[in-house]
Amino acid sequence: MGILSGNPKEEPMHYGEVYSTWSFLMAAKAAVAGYQIHLNHTGDSDLKKLLEEAIEICKQQGEQVETLLKENGVGLPPTPPERPKANIEDIPAGARIMDQEVAAALSVDISAGLVACSTVIGQAIREDIAMMFGQFHVQKATLGAKVLRLNKNKGWIIPPPLHHSKVDES
Numbered sequence: 001m002g003i004l005s006g007n008p009k010e011e012p013m014h015y016g017e018v019y020s021t022w023s024f025l026m027a028a029k030a031a032v033a034g035y036q037i038h039l040n041h042t043g044d045s046d047l048k049k050l051l052e053e054a055i056e057i058c059k060q061q062g063e064q065v066e067t068l069l070k071e072n073g074v075g076l077p078p079t080p081p082e083r084p085k086a087n088i089e090d091i092p093a094g095a096r097i098m099d100q101e102v103a104a105a106l107s108v109d110i111s112a113g114l115v116a117c118s119t120v121i122g123q124a125i126r127e128d129i130a131m132m133f134g135q136f137h138v139q140k141a142t143l144g145a146k147v148l149r150l151n152k153n154k155g156w157i158i159p160p161p162l163h164h165s166k167v168d169e170s
Helices: 015-041 045-071 099-123 127-154
Strands: none
Touching (some): 015 045, 015 099
């Protein structure tokens, strides 16, 4: 039997795993607060549902990572306070974040989350950590597909210049 070939949960985390999981937890906690703020600015019911789903995913993933870090004696990042609910009509029009801006920010966050999950998977030597972040990656990719579909259906997506011409090979 080789080194680190026993029960993964009994193996120590290496520094990369510690740093990446700690950073992921800090980002998940910040995302919950940010999405709660975005909910206050959102008028579209479909977008609200996706934000609520994103909050639940971040909380669930955060709880799993928090448990992992606690079991390994790693201090936890601070948790931002829960944001109060506000009436969208109480936010002045010029200060309100528009729905398409909220959807774009959500898309960017999901994309960054996919990269973060892939990074942890790539640097993990503990199989349990790699598997956990593999599951997180699938959850984020699924949510990202829903947000992409919403952006397309609402006409909120701004595509880059589209390439229509084909090379004439005659």
